[in-house]
Amino acid sequence: MxxxxxxxxxPSVPGTSRGPAAGPTVGGAPPAxxxxxxxxxxxxxxxxxxxxxxxxxxRSTLTGKLTATMETNQGPIGxxxxxxxxxxxxxxxxxxxxxxxxxxxxxxxxTTEGLWVLQCxxxxxxxxxxxxxxxxxxxxxxxxxPYPRGTxxxxxxxxxxxxxxxxxxxxxxxxxxxxxxxxRVTSGLDLLDKVAAAGTATGTANGPPKLAVxxxxxxxx
Numbered sequence: 001m002x003x004x005x006x007x008x009x010x011p012s013v014p015g016t017s018r019g020p021a022a023g024p025t026v027g028g029a030p031p032a033x034x035x036x037x038x039x040x041x042x043x044x045x046x047x048x049x050x051x052x053x054x055x056x057x058x059r060s061t062l063t064g065k066l067t068a069t070m071e072t073n074q075g076p077i078g079x080x081x082x083x084x085x086x087x088x089x090x091x092x093x094x095x096x097x098x099x100x101x102x103x104x105x106x107x108x109x110x111t112t113e114g115l116w117v118l119q120c121x122x123x124x125x126x127x128x129x130x131x132x133x134x135x136x137x138x139x140x141x142x143x144x145x146p147y148p149r150g151t152x153x154x155x156x157x158x159x160x161x162x163x164x165x166x167x168x169x170x171x172x173x174x175x176x177x178x179x180x181x182x183x184r185v186t187s188g189l190d191l192l193d194k195v196a197a198a199g200t201a202t203g204t205a206n207g208p209p210k211l212a213v214x215x216x217x218x219x220x221x
Contacts (some may be wrong), residue, residue, distance in 0.1 A: 005050075035059035035104035038088035040135050041164060046128040053101050053131050060091035067186075068097065068220045072107075072213050074195065077168075077188030081154060086138040086182040089154060089162065093182065096131060096164055098217035105136060107213035109167075110196065116171035117147075119155055119194055121164045125208075130163035136181045137162065145172040152183035170196050 012200035040055050070077040082111055083090040100128060107120035123127035137159070146155060149170045155165040156179065168185060170192040185192075200207035 001035045002040040002132035022098075035061035036091075038135065040088075040092070040133040042133040043130050043132060043161070045132045046122070046124060046130050050057075051123050051129075051131070053096060053099050056092050056095040057135050060087040060095065061089055066090065066094070066220060068218060069218045070093075070102075070188075070215060071190070071219065073157070074211070074213055075188060075190045078186040079183050079184040080186050081152075082123055082139065082181070086180055087167060088103055089138050089180050089182040092133075092162075092164075092219050093133075093166070097220045101131060101164060102215050102218045105215050106208075107215065108149070108208055109206070110200050110209040111206045112138060112199060115175050116196065116211065117167040117169050117173060117175075119165060120211065120213070121155070121166045121168040127165070129165070134143060134161050134163055134189050136177070139181045140179070141177045141181055143163060144162055145174055146177045147173045147175050147179070147181070150185040150189060151181055152185060154180040154182065168192060200201060 008030055019152050036059060038056065040061055041135060060083070064084050066081040066083055068079040068081055070079060081090045081093065094108050102121065105123045106125040108122055108125040109119035111117050125134065141147065149169055151169040153167055155160045155167050157164045162180060193207035195209050195211045195213055198209065201210045202208070
């Protein structure tokens with residue numbers, strides 16, 4: 001899915017930071033005691049409500065599976081983060097969460113035809129925002145469906161352009177396997193079903209959700 005950098009991407013990618021996009025894998029097996037090496041080169045912050053945030057640590061020392069809670073105006077959504085499979089992606093997501101980057105931000109994009117996702121993570125709500133850095137893909141799917149219900153994955157605007165935007169799949173979606181999977185929803189999918197059932201504010205298959213979703217906080221213990 002792309003980062004909503006402009007217009008919503010085709011069914012194969014959710015977002016203007018487009019939904020998933022293939023690119024060089026960053027990280028890998030962490031050297032003993034040092035963590036997985038991660039590269040976060042600088043990127044344009046996009047327009048409007050850009051938020052200043054430091055670059056994540058260049059090595060991820062996170063391991064295994066982490067739990068997180070995404071608090072929204074519609075209720076809490078429980079998450080499990082795959083630090084073992086996508087160490088650099090999870091390293092960034094945890095960093096942004098703990099720095100309150102996601103607090104008081106909208107989920108700006110809902111798709112209801114061909115792919116079924118809710119996209120979030122851009123403070124400006126335009127789909128063009130980034131945290132000021134980018135990184136490559138990890139843990140791209142190799143099974144069918146590529147993005148099953150409950151999948152948590154990064155949105156981007158092409159290979160190596162992951163930033164802060166992510167999407168949650170509320171119905172099995174046959175999206176091109178170009179978007180990093182870094183976790184799954186463990187609770188709260190019923191909230192997404194309610195949002196999806198209400199459709200988009202524009203009445204089209206791709207647009208802002210009619211039932212607005214605002215992230216109030218992402219908590220990672």
